[in-house]
Amino acid sequence: MKTHLLIRAKVSCEHFTRAAGGIPSVNREIFLLYLIKIGIAMLEIKFIRQNLSMVQEALSLRRQQASLDAFMTHEEERRLTLTQIETLRHRRNKVSETIATMKKSGREPLELVEEMRGVSAKIKDLEKALSENEEALFEILLSIPNIPHPSVPAGKDSNDNPVRKEVGEVPRFSFSPKAHWDLGESLGILDFERAARITGSRFPLYFGAGARLERALINFMLDIHTQESGYQEVLPPFIVNRRSMTHTGQLPKFEEDLFALKGWDYFLVPTAEVPVTNIHQGEVLEEEALPIRYTAYTPCFRSEAGSYGKDTRGLIRQHQFNKVELVWFSAPETSYEALETLLADAEKILKRLELPYRVVTLCTGDLGFSAAKTYDIEVWMPAQGVYREISSCSNFEDFQARRADIRFKRKGKKGTELVHTLNGSGLAVGRTVAAILENNQQADGSVIIPEALRPYMGGLEAIRP
RNA sequence: GGAGAGAUGGCCGAGUUGGUCGAAGGCGCUCGCCUGCUAAGCGAGUAUAUUCCGAAAGGGGUAUCCCGGGUUCGAAUCCCGGUCUCUCCGCCA
Numbered sequence: 001m002k003t004h005l006l007i008r009a010k011v012s013c014e015h016f017t018r019a020a021g022g023i024p025s026v027n028r029e030i031f032l033l034y035l036i037k038i039g040i041a042m043l044e045i046k047f048i049r050q051n052l053s054m055v056q057e058a059l060s061l062r063r064q065q066a067s068l069d070a071f072m073t074h075e076e077e078r079r080l081t082l083t084q085i086e087t088l089r090h091r092r093n094k095v096s097e098t099i100a101t102m103k104k105s106g107r108e109p110l111e112l113v114e115e116m117r118g119v120s121a122k123i124k125d126l127e128k129a130l131s132e133n134e135e136a137l138f139e140i141l142l143s144i145p146n147i148p149h150p151s152v153p154a155g156k157d158s159n160d161n162p163v164r165k166e167v168g169e170v171p172r173f174s175f176s177p178k179a180h181w182d183l184g185e186s187l188g189i190l191d192f193e194r195a196a197r198i199t200g201s202r203f204p205l206y207f208g209a210g211a212r213l214e215r216a217l218i219n220f221m222l223d224i225h226t227q228e229s230g231y232q233e234v235l236p237p238f239i240v241n242r243r244s245m246t247h248t249g250q251l252p253k254f255e256e257d258l259f260a261l262k263g264w265d266y267f268l269v270p271t272a273e274v275p276v277t278n279i280h281q282g283e284v285l286e287e288e289a290l291p292i293r294y295t296a297y298t299p300c301f302r303s304e305a306g307s308y309g310k311d312t313r314g315l316i317r318q319h320q321f322n323k324v325e326l327v328w329f330s331a332p333e334t335s336y337e338a339l340e341t342l343l344a345d346a347e348k349i350l351k352r353l354e355l356p357y358r359v360v361t362l363c364t365g366d367l368g369f370s371a372a373k374t375y376d377i378e379v380w381m382p383a384q385g386v387y388r389e390i391s392s393c394s395n396f397e398d399f400q401a402r403r404a405d406i407r408f409k410r411k412g413k414k415g416t417e418l419v420h421t422l423n424g425s426g427l428a429v430g431r432t433v434a435a436i437l438e439n440n441q442q443a444d445g446s447v448i449i450p451e452a453l454r455p456y457m458g459g460l461e462a463i464r465p
Numbered sequence: 466g467g468a469g470a471g472a473u474g475g476c477c478g479a480g481u482u483g484g485u486c487g488a489a490g491g492c493g494c495u496c497g498c499c500u501g502c503u504a505a506g507c508g509a510g511u512a513u514a515u516u517c518c519g520a521a522a523g524g525g526g527u528a529u530c531c532c533g534g535g536u537u538c539g540a541a542u543c544c545c546g547g548u549c550u551c552u553c554c555g556c557c558a
């Protein structure tokens with residue numbers, strides 16, 4: 001982490017070129033991606049121009065289709081037009097001043113006014129060209145993903161995610177454990193068939209102790225985060241506008257994953273990350289206020305486009321699910337410590353619920369669009385005999401902050417800096433219900449309520465058929 | 466849904482007969498001084514982005530007074546559209 005801060009702080013282009021040649025091959029990919037980050041994401045265009053081929057190579061390593069040629073064409077044009085405009089505007093400003101003083105002294109500056117008429121028309125033309133040009137440029141910029149932190153392992157998909165640790169005892173059953181959807185239906189607490197009639201597939205319908213379990217978990221999680229871990233609770237809008245979605249990176253690239261509201265240009269939130277991170281969009285925060293830490297419950301709505309046939313049964317992959325989220329606004333130099341704390345805060349919930357889980361570090365190929373580094377927490381699901389993601393904790397560094405314009409001011413220093421944003425599930429509630437059902441099931445079909453949760457369940461110790 | 470008011474710097478708040486307004490004043494903040502005792506006094510400084518010159522200190526350009534258009538040689542100021550906020554009426558969980 002030290003190195004990357006150093007790298008980013010200030011290094012000459014020659015330094016980069018030299019270093020890139022001499023680094024070990026495993027890190028080379030990440031290193032090159034880092035070049036893009038400081039280059040494109042930070043709008044350090046000069047660097048790209050001087051190291052075009054290397055940047056191009058780095059892009060292709062992330063299997064990016066984005067064309068740097070197009071980017072460069074637009075960028076060259078932009079700089080050219082901008083220079084012309086600024087020169088003309090300078091002239092106009094100067095002459096306007098002259099006109100003002102001349103008029104004051106009673107003279108009519110007819111020729112000057114005539115000249116300025118032409119200048120203004122020219123400026124208008126150029127401005128139109130510029131805005132078209134910038135639109136194209138901006139679109140490309142918004143489609144370029146964040147660059148992984150150097151500590152992120154290289155890999156191509158989830159099979160390459162190294163396991164960081166395993167926690168808890170995987171339960172042994174003297175019978176063959178049932179899937180949570182079977183348990184849920186036989187206990188009368190889950191009804192996917194009726195939910196499908198109400199809406200369609202992949203919507204949840206809870207009854208009785210099941211509905212209460214879901215509600216209990218939400219309260220339990222929020223209480224732990226606020227009372228023990230020091231987060232501030234927020235209850236944000238569940239519908240957000242296009243701008244907010246762009247700030248956190250869901251748009252423009254992933255619109256098909258979202259539910260949009262007809263006629264509104266509004267979207268149902270796919271995660272509380274979107275409304276909560278956007279709380280501070282466009283703000284300059286005080287250094288002493290950092291880190292700002294929020295926890296929020298929201299339902300989450302995802303179209304799950306492209307996941308047909310995957311996890312078709314049960315609570316694992318729903319169009320609507322509940323989640324308690326943790327969101328940080330951190331100073332850059334402490335954001336990776338923050339990520340560890342965030343992860344621990346999420347893990348705490350699983351420990352209290354006595355659910356076995358493991359933590360994996362996402363490799364470069366599995367990393368989400370906006371994230372620089374992500375840990376997934378995966379809970380053990382006995383019926384399928386696999387670990388399933390129940391939380392995802394990420395550091396976005398300044399990627400979202402740049403898009404959302406969230407900055408902070410250091411005491412006694414001039415200027416502002418972008419904050420780092422982080423977030424993680426703490427936890428996905430539906431999947432937690434599924435995990436409790438499967439891990440705590442008994443031979444007679446009943447399910448034991450984790451002790452920590454019983455106060456939230458009116459003292460109920462088990463859900464029985 | 467109907468009627469009206471408003472949107473200015475980190476915050477509050479002037480400025481609307483168009484022209485040295487990037488914007489008075491205050492608060493806050495930074496530095497220095499004084500006093501001496503816990504709360505004040507004095508002085509100086511203090512927007513952001515981007516670009517250029519410079520080793521740096523610093524200096525120059527451009528943009529930004531909600532957003533987008535328009536009028537004009539010139540717009541925080543005038544006109545049109547939009548967004549948001551507030552007040553009153555109606556309706557509603």
